[in-house]
Amino acid sequence: MNFQEIKALDEGYVLQTYGRNQIAIDHGKGASLWDTEGKKYIDFTSGIGVCSLGYANETWAKAIYDQAMKVGHISNLFYTEPYALLASKLVPAAGMAAAFFGNSGAEANEGMIKTARKYSYEKYGEGRATIITLKNSFHGRTITTLKATGQDHFHEFFFPFTEGFRYAEANSMDSLMAAAGDDVCGVMMELIQGEGGVNPLDRDYVQAVAKLCAEKDWLLLVDEVQTGVGRTGTLFAYQQFGIQPDVATFAKGIAGGLPFGGFLTNEKCRNVLRAGDHGSTFGGNPMAAAAANVVMDTLTPEFLEDVKKKGQYLRKGIAGLNSPCVSGIRGMGLMVGVGVQGMTHKELKDKLMAEGLLCLTAGKDTLRLLPPLVITKDEIDKGLEIMARVMK
Ligand SMILES: *Cc1c(COP(=O)(O)O)cnc(C)c1O
Numbered sequence: 448m449n450f451q452e453i454k455a456l457d458e459g460y461v462l463q464t465y466g467r468n469q470i471a472i473d474h475g476k477g478a479s480l481w482d483t484e485g486k487k488y489i490d491f492t493s494g495i496g497v498c499s500l501g502y503a504n505e506t507w508a509k510a511i512y513d514q515a516m517k518v519g520h521i522s523n524l525f526y527t528e529p530y531a532l533l534a535s536k537l538v539p540a541a542g543m544a545a546a547f548f549g550n551s552g553a554e555a556n557e558g559m560i561k562t563a564r565k566y567s568y569e570k571y572g573e574g575r576a577t578i579i580t581l582k583n584s585f586h587g588r589t590i591t592t593l594k595a596t597g598q599d600h601f602h603e604f605f606f607p608f609t610e611g612f613r614y615a616e617a618n619s620m621d622s623l624m625a626a627a628g629d630d631v632c633g634v635m636m637e638l639i640q641g642e643g644g645v646n647p648l649d650r651d652y653v654q655a656v657a658k659l660c661a662e663k664d665w666l667l668l669v670d671e672v673q674t675g676v677g678r679t680g681t682l683f684a685y686q687q688f689g690i691q692p693d694v695a696t697f698a699k700g701i702a703g704g705l706p707f708g709g710f711l712t713n714e715k716c717r718n719v720l721r722a723g724d725h726g727s728t729f730g731g732n733p734m735a736a737a738a739a740n741v742v743m744d745t746l747t748p749e750f751l752e753d754v755k756k757k758g759q760y761l762r763k764g765i766a767g768l769n770s771p772c773v774s775g776i777r778g779m780g781l782m783v784g785v786g787v788q789g790m791t792h793k794e795l796k797d798k799l800m801a802e803g804l805l806c807l808t809a810g811k812d813t814l815r816l817l818p819p820l821v822i823t824k825d826e827i828d829k830g831l832e833i834m835a836r837v838m839k
Contacts, residue, residue: 450483468800475502478822480805489830491806491816496641496673496782499700499742501819507703507741514737521733523726529736536743540682542691543711547720548731552672552698553587555708558725559635559694560591562712563666564611566719567632570664577630578668581617583810585642586635586670595635598643618652623659633666633693634659638684641673644810645777645784650688657690666693666716672708673782676700677746677820680755680780687779700820703742705735745821754780754820757827761816764831770838774812783816784809795837804833 453471470482534546567575586595594608616622640646660667674684675697698708758780774786792808809815
């Protein structure tokens with residue numbers, strides 16, 4: 448089918464809930480993609496930070512195929528090897544005590560919120576269930592995670608929302624103290640606000656929040672759905688902020704393109720959720736777990752060091768364009784935000800796409816770049832050449 452045929456079917460039969468790019472993707476290899484009309488693109492999106500190993504990675508595809516030919520799904524009522532193996536790789540590398548496996552970021556955050564509330568209920572009783580989250584955050588699209596998201600426009604239409612969230616200004620301890628109270632059980636944050644505009648939190652602030660949480664026995668809840676799994680150059684971003692969360696979530700990049708999410712708890716929280724308290728039919732599906740094992744095996748210390756270097760190279764390259772459209776460059780590793788001025792972020796994204804470079808947007812005025820972690824220097828150079836052409 449060509450693009451127009453695919454689009455007609457989509458518009459005829461699919462809820463139109465996305466502002467879509469006007470191309471249909473057919474296939475890819477590494478960090479390159481081809482649309483249905485045969486046009487080639489350099490990919491700085493990895494499907495919103497998901498395809499960490501790029502497209503058509505053979506080791507990844509073979510692991511999924513091999514697992515599908517053994518057992519593709521069996522539910523959490525049985526043990527499986529890829530699942531247990533994945534937990535044994537992820538948990539120690541994250542400095543945590545135990546994992547729960549689900550399917551998506553929002554679902555992972557729901558589990559983290561449940562952990563915080565049950566921990567507090569069992570220790571302190573009722574009335575201590577409020578979670579402080581940060582303004583401009585993004586935590587998901589379920590009724591609860593929409594309410595956890597600290598942006599007013601996500602709190603429309605779908606009333607009644609889950610109670611028990613208050614919002615504090617990022618990077619302000621004064622604002623956090625103003626939101627504090629006897630009803631609080633945790634603080635939840637992204638260390639780099641992704642959807643909000645690729646805004647890294649200050650290291651001092653993050654450490655002060657961690658210290659306050661420890662003093663008050665509030666759980667420190669870190670949403671690493673976007674920043675996790677090597678994206679910032681360490682397995683988790685918190686490893687570069689000098690903190691250890693009580694619970695941390697992950698999703699997007701973990702299985703390199705199959706649906707997978709979950710959360711990790713420290714020793715203190717590992718027995719909060721017990722048999723019957725939480726679950727998921729698809730969570731930890733053996734094919735997705737097999738794929739995630741390939742991702743974890745790829746993230747060696749050398750590979751992660753290289754992610755940092757490629758991120759620096761990309762940021763330096765963008766700064767070197769001296770483009771009048773760029774108001775600033777933010778981010779860590781291969782999570783890069785470029786402030787856009789003189790046109791909207793969407794206009795710039797569309798111009799880059801027309802020239803063969805796929806990018807994301809975030810916040811009000813940010814071009815967001817999340818290339819596959821395996822992107823080559825050559826592919827980065829090609830992306831920078833396109834940026835130079837469009838943005839000079
Ligand atoms: C994408 C994202 C989510 C939601 O993940 P889904 O898989 O879409 O449910 C939650 N938190 C953060 C920080 C995200 O970037």
